[in-house]
Amino acid sequence: MADLFNYHRRESSVVNVGDTPLGGDNPIRIQSMTTTSTDDTEGSVAQAKRIIDAGGEYVRLTTQGVREAENLKNINAALRKDGYNTPLVADVHFNPHVAEVAALYAEKVRINPGNYVDPARTFKKLEYTDNEYAAELQKIEDQLIPFLNICNKNHTAVRIGVNHGSLSDRIMSRYGDTPEGIVESCMEFLRICKRENFNDVVISIKASNTVVMVRSVRLLVDCMDKEDMHYPLHLGVTEAGDGEDGRIKSAVGIGALLADGIGDTIRVSLSEEPEEEIPVARHLVDYIGKRAGHLLVPGDEYKGFDYLHSERRKTNAVNNIGGENVPVVISNKIGSKDDQYKADYIYVGGQLPENINKDQNYIVDFNVYQELDKLGSLTSKDNIFPIYPYNATPFISYDNSKLKFLVLQFGAPSDEYLPCLKHHPEIVVVCVSNHQNRLGDQRALVHEFMSNGIQNPVIFCQMYRHSHEEKSDFQLEAAADMGALMFDGLTDGIWLMNDGDLCIEDINATAFGILQAARLRTSKTEYISCPGCGRTLYDLQKTIARIKESTKDMKGLKIGIMGCIVNGPGEMADADYGYVGAARGKISLYRKKVCVEKNIPEEEAVEKLLELINKDKNS
Template sequence: MDLFNYHRRETSVVHVGSIDMGGENPIRVQSMTTTNTNDTQACIEQAERIIKAGGELVRLTTQGSREAENLKNINAGIRADGYNTPLVADIHFNPHVADVAALYAEKVRINPGNYVDPARKFIHQEYTDEEYAQELQKIEDRLVPFINICKENHTAVRIGVNHGSLSDRIRNRYGDTPEGIVESCMEFLRIFKKENFNDVVISIKSSNTVVMVRSVRLLVDTMNKEGMNYPLHLGVTEAGEGEDGRIKSAVGIGALLSDGIGDTVRVSLTEEPECEIPVARHLIDYIGQREGHLVIPATEAKDFDWLHPTRRETLANNNIGGENVPIVITSRTGKDIEVVSDSDIKADYIYVGSQLPKHPKSNETYIVDYNVYGMLEQENKLTADGKLKDVDCQLYPIFPVVAIPMLSMLQCKMKFLVLQFGTPAEEYLTCLKYHPEVVVVCATNHQNRLGDQRALVHEMMNAGVKNPVIFTEMYHHNQNEKSDFQLESAADLGALLIDGLTDGIWLMNDGNLSEQDITETAFGILQAARLRTSKTEYISCPGCGRTLYDLRDTIAKIREATKGMKGLKIGIMGCIVNGPGEMADADYGYVGAGPKRVSLYRKQVCIEKNIPEELAVEHLLALIKSDQK
């Protein structure tokens, strides 16, 4: 794995109907219908909206043989309208349905967590090695006939592992871990390889971006060791809706795409499925711009583990580094310097450059250019610890790399130094060792931002330097491009956050995005990477033909009623496929249980079953309030 130079992972080529995936083929974009698969016309119409938006594959939920049989009619209807886009059948719980679907769909997705293993009950059960081997034989006995049907009909297969639907067998032996997730996949892959069936794509998904990224990295490593190079389908499951869903998806998917991993992408948003397509396409195109960049001649830190990253050890400086959560810096300069937001979400530090606001706020902390700080110090306007005497607000200086010789001239408890990879190491490393009060601001203008910024921190790690690092990213977007700004910044930072290299982030933009939009994006990225919580989090699935209640209306009601409950995680699931499993990562769960019926969960424990839909939100709020008491 080259951490610093972008190139796509080499994979085998998989044939899916009219398109090929993997190898040197483009990264494919797909989505999934939310219509009832028995409603032929509704499925055709929605599938064609996905296709017109740029979708290259369309997936449909196929919960029974009747739905599987109707794929024939849906497929025929789309072909009659002049589209050759492959259809994918989504199967859970019933392997027989997979056999039927393989006759009519170009690709079938099966879930190792429930293909042969019974539906999980989160029970504890020990297996001897012999008993475990018997369970694996059951899988092989049932899987081989399905493989033969796929061979005969030239049907591709996706092995789709979901963190939320791991079987009890896997959880008991491997735990609820990336290792367990990967083994769940490998059990099936080994059978496909043994049967010499190669039209296989793999996905590993979780609503937790850290688990998702670490699991996919581990899968790639495990496949390499076993001589496999199957293509990968990327997605963050139950990402949610709106800005939160886009940022969360970009953190997870972007972290992997940036390392060259991924051959097809589905962004799971709780919105109309065609809305997912431009989000996925923008991520793919944006990361793809790194292709052919200038080589970054960096060396991986000897103690860094890409498969099991831990937070880099740093010296705490004020509230930055050490065990502190990553901080957020924002910029407020020029005509906007006097604009102050009334939002509850505020940056920890505000860069104001060469000019302080006319009316500095005592509850704000400012970063100023080092020469301004020096001037204030000379004019005796600062206290010994760097506070403005007349306002009692804190100031810290920031130095460009050319001002390294000036660092010792200012006597303050914390300083910021802007560095880029390529700065002569002997110059800046010696400086950092003698100045533990310096916080590094890692900037880049390289075509491959991730590789360049990783390179600087790895150089510091190899030298034993423990100064905290803030990553700064510059963009050029106007207000109507806010979504692009959010996707790009989340994708650029995703791997750096999951690698454990980040003590803070500083997003900059030279368009007309507001300071508040930029600040909220930064906090949203940290929350998506599970590093800092600033608001309520909603883990919501996009819905599909299995969803039997009004998912989007319900989400809107729950959001409105709980939006002030900072730190709370609420899962809103259309059905039981992943619902209870994802509750391990949520405080409360709202899960579809049948037509217009809902069950409520506290973590993975069902508290109340089969509540009428019109009463379920009220019951959820009562449960939350009761627990708070």
């Protein structure tokens, strides 16, 4: 298991992918995927060059048929002729023979256990006896071993890429739609690779649901360790979407794993031009990598904590913080009147605003609060609360506020604050850190609380220094820093601070976006949209823009927008409605994972989707 408090990369075996190996002591590799048809040599070469020029170290291309697989030879040759030696990766679904052809011309081939041998998901509940199940596993072995032999002969690496949206009916029948089922889908193939002594294997487990993705990868690493496997990992949040939401969602999931030292190559899946993914991935890798070699965090893990099946930490409910309440957002400034994302609490420091809003909670410095209390000036006492630095802990007992905030950092002497917290359940801790590995530092404080029976809620305060031009960096870093803390179940709130000219509306929107990306609090419509590839059957980017504009005010709704059928129906189980490419220019609409209308002309499909949503809303 990962060291919860001290960063170091997981030890993995080395996989040779052309002349760019991954795993072991190699750098974490960055990659993307073309959206062109792999039949289009010129277009694919041009797009691959843009990915490589942006810093991509692998380029993946869809190969849905033998013709596309064979054309990889021409694409590869054209790139090498122009001095581009970046390895190419073939992406194969549904057809083992295509994978065998692609292995002749690509440096790596991705296969999906959900559809490599098993047919496409039908969502039917099938029953297997143990003998029947064993016979299905034998089918996998019969198909996989000849493929591995071809890869071995041609020095071709393999990625076993499991997608939550395309688990087989066979796996679903025995394990259900669970992280355990996702892991077993992968392990079935890995056990054959190990038995055949085929070692150039990379693994990915992806989902649009970050909770499922992170938990599944954590479980996979544990399962591999138990079976003495150390294959490198490819990380990604599939169907993350576009724009700021796509970046934040990717950083929450990928960042949570990178911060625990897990991951050897990453792809940030955005519904944008593929080269736009590269700087996002690069910033995430570089940001987390700065933790290497940090000063030791001497944390002790709480014995009741389960990293693999984490649940929300039990806390007291104080006002609207902790207990069963959704995590709150604290802000440093009052936003504009039309700010879409209003913080739950606003820190105003040493001076209250002239006009107190009775619907807004305020936090003031403790000395100001006590002075106002003495003067009888707290006419709106129910929504004004004090905050204490650690060195003012002794003054807390003189304050009768129903909610108090106390700023703490791991490493401060605990003999004073632990008794105080036990005696004052109305205290909410604001956990700060200036450690090089802030995740480990902040985790250590909360584990100390749990080990001592402390149930006060915890707000994580993260501090940055970015200009308005660096807004994307701010969003990525804040999302990556919060990821593991949220998936560990430790988060009762988030307070983002920035020393720079970033506007408060952007800071607040980022905080709410991070909580939504981790499925902790919903504040807007969520779009589960794929990045597109050569299988995409309609203009994905324009369609996403139209759907988002038409549905942006439908708070709490999840809409899946999929370019093709590969993951479409499976991801619909995690969405309220789905818009899926069915054929060239034809769309099928889903209500969750049930197809309700097929083969709608593309020009009519967005309106039909809105009709379906409105019909359900009014029924």
